[in-house]
Amino acid sequence: MSKMTAAQRDTALGSGAIALLLNEWIEARFDLPRADVPDLGRDGSPEGAAEAVRRAWGLGELPIKNMVHLLEAKGVRVYSLAIDAVEVDAFSMWRQDRPFVFLNTLKSAEHGRFDAAHELGHLVLHRHAAPNGQEAEQDANAFASAFLMPAASVRAHAPRFATIDNLIRLKKIWGVSLAAITYRLHKLGLLTDWHYRKLYIEIASRGYRKTEPDGGPREVSQILQKVFAALREDGIGKHDIACALNVHAEDVNELVFGLALTGLNGSGRPSTPKRRPELTVVSSRE
Numbered sequence: 001m002s003k004m005t006a007a008q009r010d011t012a013l014g015s016g017a018i019a020l021l022l023n024e025w026i027e028a029r030f031d032l033p034r035a036d037v038p039d040l041g042r043d044g045s046p047e048g049a050a051e052a053v054r055r056a057w058g059l060g061e062l063p064i065k066n067m068v069h070l071l072e073a074k075g076v077r078v079y080s081l082a083i084d085a086v087e088v089d090a091f092s093m094w095r096q097d098r099p100f101v102f103l104n105t106l107k108s109a110e111h112g113r114f115d116a117a118h119e120l121g122h123l124v125l126h127r128h129a130a131p132n133g134q135e136a137e138q139d140a141n142a143f144a145s146a147f148l149m150p151a152a153s154v155r156a157h158a159p160r161f162a163t164i165d166n167l168i169r170l171k172k173i174w175g176v177s178l179a180a181i182t183y184r185l186h187k188l189g190l191l192t193d194w195h196y197r198k199l200y201i202e203i204a205s206r207g208y209r210k211t212e213p214d215g216g217p218r219e220v221s222q223i224l225q226k227v228f229a230a231l232r233e234d235g236i237g238k239h240d241i242a243c244a245l246n247v248h249a250e251d252v253n254e255l256v257f258g259l260a261l262t263g264l265n266g267s268g269r270p271s272t273p274k275r276r277p278e279l280t281v282v283s284s285r286e
Helices: 006-027 046-056 067-073 109-125 134-148 151-157 164-174 178-187 193-205 222-233 238-245 249-255 259-263
Strands: 077-081 090-095 098-104
Touching: 006 077, 006 090, 006 098, 006 238, 006 249, 046 109, 046 134, 067 077, 067 109, 067 222, 077 249, 090 109, 098 109, 109 134, 134 178, 151 164, 151 178, 164 178, 164 193, 178 193, 222 259, 238 249
Parallel strands: 077 098
Antiparallel strands: 090 098
């Protein structure tokens, strides 16, 4: 928050407020997955917390194919932000026992995955305390790194001598950025300090700090895709939702990964579904 301008802060919080209204509107019509997010407090280490969440969710050491789908399968409400500012990556919160994560979709796909895992770290570690301060951010970063790149899995795949080119191939296993896999290798003692600094200098010189090499596809909400498909069958369009919430249609689009633009182009006659559809998501992993 300290890095944001007042306008950036207000825009992010305003988007979050509209998302809460949209979520209430959706939950009045659909049964969404219940929250299954462990409360691990601040007693253990971020690395240990990441391992505990993986055990609780039955993930083992497998790479996570889609972070957004995984969070939604565990009852986390995931919405998007469209804020063109590097200071606004993502944020999360608990509200009425429901966990929320907001992701900036203007970042790279790998950046977005790490942000999602970072916010999961806040939800797990900082549920009973405001996640403010550099220590809390460092904890969430450490959690995200360990959660996305389990130590045993990274050690099993680590090259004997890391180069930028083989790290570009390696990062695809876990769907992380080149910088993130380099940092993780160093954290696990698989790179010397000298080798780590050398790789980071080369990453910067190639322009890979700003543009991710061989980037993956952006992750979007599976729950919202199903919601829009069901609403479309009932003749409910994005303008109907916006009118019900007293907001602009574009505000809705920016919260739902742009899915409303293609999923609900028209404005149909609002109608009430005959039953509350029960939406489920399948945990997506390799």
